Structures are given as structure tokens and as C-alpha cells.
Amino acid sequence: MRRLPFLCSLLLATGASAQQPAPTAPAAPPPPTTAAPQSATRLQQMESIYQKELSTRHIPLLGKYLLELQRQAAVATDKKAYTAEIARVQQIINSGGVLDLIATQQAQAGTMPMPAPMPAPPPPEQKQALITLSPALAQEVVPKPPADSQTATVGEIAWRMEFIAAGTYDILLHYSCPDLKEPLKLRIECNGQVIEKDLEVERGTSSAQTFRILRLGSLALTSDLRGETLRLTAGDKASPQLILKSLLVTRPRPPASTP
Numbered sequence: 001m002r003r004l005p006f007l008c009s010l011l012l013a014t015g016a017s018a019q020q021p022a023p024t025a026p027a028a029p030p031p032p033t034t035a036a037p038q039s040a041t042r043l044q045q046m047e048s049i050y051q052k053e054l055s056t057r058h059i060p061l062l063g064k065y066l067l068e069l070q071r072q073a074a075v076a077t078d079k080k081a082y083t084a085e086i087a088r089v090q091q092i093i094n095s096g097g098v099l100d101l102i103a104t105q106q107a108q109a110g111t112m113p114m115p116a117p118m119p120a121p122p123p124p125e126q127k128q129a130l131i132t133l134s135p136a137l138a139q140e141v142v143p144k145p146p147a148d149s150q151t152a153t154v155g156e157i158a159w160r161m162e163f164i165a166a167g168t169y170d171i172l173l174h175y176s177c178p179d180l181k182e183p184l185k186l187r188i189e190c191n192g193q194v195i196e197k198d199l200e201v202e203r204g205t206s207s208a209q210t211f212r213i214l215r216l217g218s219l220a221l222t223s224d225l226r227g228e229t230l231r232l233t234a235g236d237k238a239s240p241q242l243i244l245k246s247l248l249v250t251r252p253r254p255p256a257s258t259p
Contacts, residue, residue, distance in 0.1 A: 155237030
């Protein structure tokens with residue numbers, strides 16, 4: 001109750017001042033209206049840079065992890081856990097290879113009862129994916145290479161694709177082929193589709209230690225594949241010439257934008 005006299009005095013003073021005409025003050029300038037849009041644009045630019053930078057860093061690491069999962073799944077008796085993890089990693093790669101770091105940090109800190117859900121996939125034209133099939137991961141190689149070799153001279157090689165999402169993929173050959181005297185016939189078979197291409201003489205390499213990339217063609221999948229075999233045949237199996245480092249299954253590059 002001690003504050004009552006002070007409050008009454010304050011009210012009386014306020015009323016008295018309200019009866020006096022207020023001095024005319026210059027009109028305040030309207031608040032800027034472009035700050036919010038500029039901030040939003042700046043945040044969008046930062047997010048775009050963030051997505052691009054992390055995608056280029058994450059996808060190679062995820063690709064190595066995926067290779068190791070496929071290697072372990074090939075010899076495991078119970079493949080269920082490996083198949084689920086391969087599908088999860090492939091989904092991350094298909095989504096651009098970028099994780100929601102805030103949600104991941106919260107999940108690790110115990111502030112979320114369940115792991116963070118996977119981010120929504122971007123539009124199909126922005127999807128990226130990379131599956132690297134090396135000779136070490138193959139189910140069969142003809143002729144059989146040394147166990148510790150990173151490359152293989154192949155007439156035929158086949159891989160089991162544990163999982164690959166529906167979509168269109170480019171098939172790229174990472175190879176060496178010295179002393180190529182005539183075109184070498186290459187053939188890809190997967191899910192009933194066949195890709196054929198000749199390795200021309202001018203696409204040969206100067207030595208067995210020199211490697212090049214050759215696009216063999218496109219593979220169109222109308223649905224997800226699980227447990228399918230992808231087979232590469234290169235010329236005559238009895239006298240193989242192609243030295244294979246890896247076969248790359250990747251999303252096609254988007255067409256270059258025209259100004």
C-alpha cells in the first residue's frame with residue numbers, strides 16, 4: 001500500500017501533461033521494409049552454399065562407407081541389417097549427401113526421443129548419386145585377379161546390386177587399355193536392359209598405369225532394385241584386354257543452363 005500515493009501522483013502528473021498540447025515533432029521515417037526480404041535472401045544464399053559445399057564433401061565419404069557395407073554384406077550370413085543400412089545410406093546420397101546437423105546433434109545430445117527423420121528428397125533434377133563398383137566387390141571376375149589387387153584385367157565381371165533407387169543413371173567406365181589394336185566391344189546387362197558400346201582405338205591408354213573415363217550409356221530403372229546383378233563383358237574372355245579400376249553408376253548431369 002505504500003506505493004499508492006506515488007501511483008496517484010504519477011497518474012495526476014500524466015493527466016496534467018495530457019491536457020497540454022504536445023509539441024509538434026517531425027514525422028518519423030517509416031521503418032525499412034526491405035530488411036526482412038534481404039535477410040531471407042541472404043539466408044537462402046548461405047543455405048545454398050552450405051548444401052553445395054557439404055554435398056561435395058559428404059558424397060565421397062558416403063560412397064566409401066557404402067562400398068564397405070556392400071563388401072560386408074557379400075560375406076554376411078544375415079544380410080537384413082546390412083540391406084537396411086545400405087538402403088539408408090543410398091537414400092542419403094540420393095538426397096544430395098547432406099545431413100540435418102541440428103537434428104543430428106539434438107539426437108546425440110538426448111533431447112529427442114527418436115532419431116531425426118531423413119530430410120525430404122530434393123526434386124529429381126537435383127538428385128545426386130554415386131555407386132562405385134570395384135573388382136574387389138565383384139561376385140565373379142573372369143579371369144580371377146589376385147586377392148589384394150586394386151584393379152583387374154577382365155573379360156567378364158559381375159556385381160550384386162544390394163539396392164539402387166528408381167531413376168536414370170549414367171554408367172561410366174574407369175579403365176586402362178594399352179596397346180589397343182582394334183575396337184573392343186563392351187556390354188552392360190542389368191535388370192533385362194543391355195548397353196553396348198565400342199571402346200575405340202583412340203580411346204586406348206598409353207600405359208597400364210594410365211586410366212581414363214568412358215561413358216557407356218544410360219540405365220533407366222522404373223522401380224527400386226534389390227539383389228539384381230549388373231554384368232560387364234569386355235571383348236573376348238579368353239584374351240582379356242580391359243584393365244578395370246571401377247564401374248561408376250551415377251546420376252546424369254543436369255543440362256547446362258543457357259543465358
